[in-house]
Amino acid sequence: MPEDAPPRRRRLPLSEYRDGILAGNRYILARAITLVESTRGADAELAAELLDACLPHTGNARRIGITGVPGAGKSTFLEALGLHLTRERGETVAVLSVDPTSPLSGGSILGDKTRMEQLATDPRAFIRPSPSGGQLGGVARHTRESMLLCEAAGFANIFIETVGVGQSEVTVRSMVDSFLLLMLSGAGDELQGIKRGITELVDVVAVNKADGDNVRAAEKARAELQLALHYLIHANHTWTPRVLTCSARTGDGVHAVWQALLDHRQALTDSGALADQRGRQAGGWMRESLRHSLEEHFHADPRVQAAWPSIEADVLAGRSSPFRAATAVLAIYFRKD
């Protein structure tokens, strides 16, 4: 009986989502992001229409990625910087997360605990934790769409946070203008080791926890990193990554990190590189969107659905090779009949 069905929050009409977002209504924005994250078919269609309606109002925010190993102090840093921006500069701040769920346990790496408690209650701030579960590709797509909704809602600074575990950093790099790496001093050999990987992605590096007994070690790490970056940077770069120290706990140096991020974005804008970079990013997202749709279409094919269980069972049981099986089911999919 419909009367006995558990209460479920209705979807709003498109116009209510759109008008609410464009008016900067954080409650509607949060519900719109939930819509975008939904995996239900009807929601996906409405979400696509909503994104289209919002697109003309996007592109104006500073898009900033932030990464670092767990324990580097990302949340504390974002709280300190976010409060500086909202309270002292009167700016708006949105924080989104790309949290690559563990492929085995489904557990979150960034953690589910409440973080940035002061910033979360600031009327100029909007904090959205990562959806739990899901593949990196899906989380990334939803994060990018959520970012566009935040832009349409008028947020001037959007931070996209991720953990320093590799692929998710490349993903975040593909949706932001500037990328900040938070490090700790005392990483020793590892600090050298990451040079070739991560430093090509970052625009600003901050050695965090430069307070108390740790000030000297942080400064030493900063100098070494700056020197290393100097040798690594290609000649055609318009920007040499800047390395600073800061203490998110005491607030020391946090403003300077923000200034470095502003300087980077200004350099990008002045050289015309910002438009190029955003264009390349959009191209990447088009290809990602294509891949996703091709796979969906394939698995929706009734002939594939009919053949799939026995073909997959043979592979799982070791009776046929993955490559042979893929070839067989593709032949069914592409058969004209």
Next chain:
Amino acid sequence: MPEDAPPRRRRLPLSEYRDGILAGNRYILARAITLVESTRGADAELAAELLDACLPHTGNARRIGITGVPGAGKSTFLEALGLHLTRERGETVAVLSVDPTSPLSGGSILGDKTRMEQLATDPRAFIRPSPSGGQLGGVARHTRESMLLCEAAGFANIFIETVGVGQSEVTVRSMVDSFLLLMLSGAGDELQGIKRGITELVDVVAVNKADGDNVRAAEKARAELQLALHYLIHANHTWTPRVLTCSARTGDGVHAVWQALLDHRQALTDSGALADQRGRQAGGWMRESLRHSLEEHFHADPRVQAAWPSIEADVLAGRSSPFRAATAVLAIYFRKD
């Protein structure tokens, strides 16, 4: 003029590749891996036939993944363990790499320098550096295929090495039976931080460089990690990851690490989990192979090729949204005409 064309090494006939591999000919094996890594169409067809011919002779090796941050001592460890296996146990060893090329510079993270110099000249060993360039997906596919060729050539122990930067570890985990993490002591907070991410992937952890002044610190790190793993492991696991210390430089503890890997594989075999795991891995590779083929087919469509340049140009220039553009080009691809 053909006479003036630079000399190019001919492809061999299928039977020569197959017979050479099955006879354990390392020279032919190396050429077959080059064939598998080739991106040329005619090579791909021959490579697929060769893999089919070799498949009945695969599945018998110990497949072991090894990861760790740059500087953790992976090469030194593999050289020490490899020489122990070949010289003292008379076993054969193949070492392959999954080296996620930097997406920006195209540079290798594992490095191109000659490594494992002694092992490389051992007649019972086969070392294959990672192909330079290419996306992780392609490198991973080729590495898995190379692993199968090594198995067909009779190698009893196959090590697949990667760097500790995230996604490539998940990829390697998807092709091996056992996974070894090399760590360093003194990683402090970071050591705690990685718990939720990597420890779910690993079966054996070795705290390396446990020599000289570092013995005590390594032992402390080992004890902490073992305790942490004890609390993290799910009740339904048949194996609790084992943590050891070793010094790849002096050789101390390297045999014990090998014994732990043997114990892990024995536990998998006894419980029947090995067959399940290999089945699940094959299922994953079937889906990966499907994704790859769907994309290839899409981009080979003449209607897509005709429409692509202007649609992509509009996206790169910011004139249309990536999602709209993807929808438009998909409509062309799926149009019946």
